[in-house]
Amino acid sequence: MSAGLAIETEALGKRFRGRDAVADVALAVPAGSVFGFLGPNGSGKTTTIRMLLGLISPTSGSASLLGSAMPDRAAAVLPRVGALVEGPGFAGYLSGAANLARLDSADPVADPRTRKRRIGEALDRVGLSAASSKRVKAYSLGMKQRLGIANALLRPRDLLVLDEPTNGLDPQGTREVRTLVRSLADGGTTVFVSSHLLAEIEQMCTHAAVMRTGRLVAQGTLDELRGAAPDDRLHLATPDAERAIAALGAAGLTATQAGAEVVAPLAGRAIEDLVPALVAAGVRIRGIRAAEASLEDRFVALTGEGFDVAN
């Protein structure tokens, strides 16, 4: 393993019935990072996570967690990994605490003597203490999701894999998860979070990777991803929209009218160089600014607009 990678995959691929669900994925998740795994629905995020955790075997390539090859070394490495995979899964007829006790007893290195205390602490951490003896059947989706996160936190982990952790949570819950992820990361845990919500990733991650129709289309630090974003744009407020579009066209920019503004990708040009040309063309300028490319622009550029489920 390359030094300091918590997750590493090489040409990882999975075919289902002759169709590539995931192909040629080379992830490199640095230890200690909060890594966002982005992609629209159906882009192969969960399939990749299932391969990382040894639930399904790859049809090509390899994956390693914390330096150990998966799925061969699953028994040794998985106790150090906490996971939330494709939503919570619990026995409805058992209480929240009993469900956690059951899953904890399945972990061969978990100490039964400290089980009760650890379950209490994990439930406390996700704010479920009051509902711990209630049957999971009576839980709301958000509560089940919290219980799923509590399960991932039953023991101190080196790596957390959280698949859509804020799914079904209310705004407070979403914020709590963000705070929790940050505090875990501060404690040295690598956190791998998948999401289709950009804002979420932007707010809590240091690194990110983007999936599209089963392939990895970008990865790096958030700044690197933003830097590779489409050009910054010029936003011009003017009553002379047509004249402005013509003037910018003469300067080599393709401008369009967007509401009350004229917008053009800057293509590396500086605004201060464009203003004299506009003034010379008789364009009256009410306001002019450069809009920085957001991660969202980059995301949309990478994954396409609208629905784009792999077929």
Added chain:
Amino acid sequence: MSRTEQARPVERRRLGLSLLATEITVLFRRKRTWAMLLALAAVPVLVGVAIRLSSGGDSGRGPSFLTQIAGNGLFVGVASLVLAIPLFLPLTVGVVAGDTIAGEASQGTLRYLLVAPAGRPRLLLVKFLGAAVFCFAAPLTVVVAGTLTGVALFPIGPITLLSGDQVPVAEGLLRLLLLAAYVGVAMLGLTAVGLFVSTLTDVPVGAMAATVVLAVTSQVLDQLPQLEALHPFLLSDSWLGLIDLLRQPPEWGTFGTNALLQLGYVVVFGALAYGRFTTRDVLA
């Protein structure tokens, strides 16, 4: 190596006893398990009450054990076991065995057990042992409920065995436990079949139904004289052999044949379940 590599010393790995204990606790905490055991307990109660109400005239028809009940309450358990073997017991065992893996899959807990990590062979073994405990609990329930019903409704006395010998009440009770153990062993093969079927699907009801259908099919085939050569190898062939334990001395050979036949099924279907479950993609 990264910081995470040296974070903790290697922890002691434990055997699956903790997981097995949880499995058995959870099984017997389920309402469904209790409902099935209650239904099984109802068999001897119904048998006892029906015979008590109709006693007086011996019609001379029906299984011989039923006719003996009026004379000795200890036969309620025996008769009920014999009545429950063809359908009721395989039905309940099929529900528990068919649910083992498919139930976890449909519930969404299978992926979390595997990520915990339970380990696929270990989880399979624990699931089999849990279902095996039920195999013994089910006939034991019938025998206990039968004995209690017998004591309540009929006179109790030394048992006249099939061989004609009489054994005292204490030994009679011991023989009843032996019968329950025999039936428990007899259901192990079906449990292994159910376990295997359960690894094939994520739909527990399908696995349960398939297991019960296989149990019934085996008994139907066992009735066809044309398939005589096949009979000794059928899953259900030894099920009614429990009668041989009511001789003096008990025919242990039948017990051995039963154990061997069931062991064969456990080995074959256990291996199939292992082969399937350890290589399968868990998508549920």
